[in-house]
Amino acid sequence: MVSTYVIYFMLMSFIGYLYECLAMIIWTGKWDNRGFLYGPVIPIYGGCALAGTLFFTYVIKDFTPLSIFLIAVVFSAVVEYLVHYYLEKAFHAYWWDYSKSPLNINGRICLPASLGFGLAGLVIMYLINPYLLPVIEKIPQLLRDIISLIMVFIFTADLTLTLCVLSTFISRVENLENRINEHMDEIIGSVTDESKGINSYFYSAFDKLENSGRKYIYRPFGIFSDYARGILSRVKGFRGKSAAKLNMVLNRVKNRITR
Numbered sequence: 001m002v003s004t005y006v007i008y009f010m011l012m013s014f015i016g017y018l019y020e021c022l023a024m025i026i027w028t029g030k031w032d033n034r035g036f037l038y039g040p041v042i043p044i045y046g047g048c049a050l051a052g053t054l055f056f057t058y059v060i061k062d063f064t065p066l067s068i069f070l071i072a073v074v075f076s077a078v079v080e081y082l083v084h085y086y087l088e089k090a091f092h093a094y095w096w097d098y099s100k101s102p103l104n105i106n107g108r109i110c111l112p113a114s115l116g117f118g119l120a121g122l123v124i125m126y127l128i129n130p131y132l133l134p135v136i137e138k139i140p141q142l143l144r145d146i147i148s149l150i151m152v153f154i155f156t157a158d159l160t161l162t163l164c165v166l167s168t169f170i171s172r173v174e175n176l177e178n179r180i181n182e183h184m185d186e187i188i189g190s191v192t193d194e195s196k197g198i199n200s201y202f203y204s205a206f207d208k209l210e211n212s213g214r215k216y217i218y219r220p221f222g223i224f225s226d227y228a229r230g231i232l233s234r235v236k237g238f239r240g241k242s243a244a245k246l247n248m249v250l251n252r253v254k255n256r257i258t259r
Contacts, residue, residue, distance in 0.1 A: 006148035007151065008046075010155065012050065013046030015045065015128075020042060033230070033234055036095055037155075038162055038230050039154070053124070063125075065122060065126075068122055069121060070118070073121075076118070077109045085108065093166070094236055101113070
């Protein structure tokens with residue numbers, strides 16, 4: 001039974017990832033790699049789907065569409081708010097922002113999104129679960145256990161690497177900014193020393209800034225692996241003491257990554 005729910009959790013996390021990406025394509029007209037982890041899963045979807053399935057299986061068995069909808073709205077709002085709050089406090093960063101949406105609370109949750117999750121609860125209970133759970137349970141027990149163990153291993157590795165990257169990200173960005181400033185000071189200093197007139201100053205400065213910019217500014221995250229850049233590209237912004245600087249550098253990096 002445990003292996004069934006592990007596989008279910010991972011599959012629903014993957015479905016949630018597809019839903020988020022598709023929603024962004026429809027909403028913005030472009031691809032947006034969503035989620036907290038590097039892999040194509042969003043655990044908050046899998047966790048809420050699993051919690052709702054267990055709740056309506058073992059706690060409230062005589063449920064109605066209205067009860068599913070209302071409980072899903074409230075439960076998703078609470079979970080989304082708490083997860084957003086935790087990520088913000090732990091990493092001074094956020095992965096979604098509803099501050100421009102109507103009826104939002106601190107940009108962490110908003111009524112339209114919560115209503116959408118309420119509808120998602122109905123889809124899960126009436127359209128997905130009746131077909132997905134039986135399919136999973138038809139898998140031989142031994143094979144199901146092996147699949148679940150592999151999924152747990154991959155998920156744990158992804159989570160561990162993601163947390164490692166994010167836990168050191170702020171310090172790396174600050175060090176990177178210092179390196180950029182040092183190189184820019186060297187460039188400006190050398191230009192000032194070499195220039196003999198206003199025209200030569202500007203032409204020389206432009207050439208040196210352009211050439212050095214490619215090395216020190218446009219590709220500042222060479223210190224990270226492709227894996228780390230994939231994780232960081234999903235961060236939407238930062239809050240806290242160094243938010244302005246971090247957002248500036250992050251936006252510059254993300255624009256370069258998406259080119």
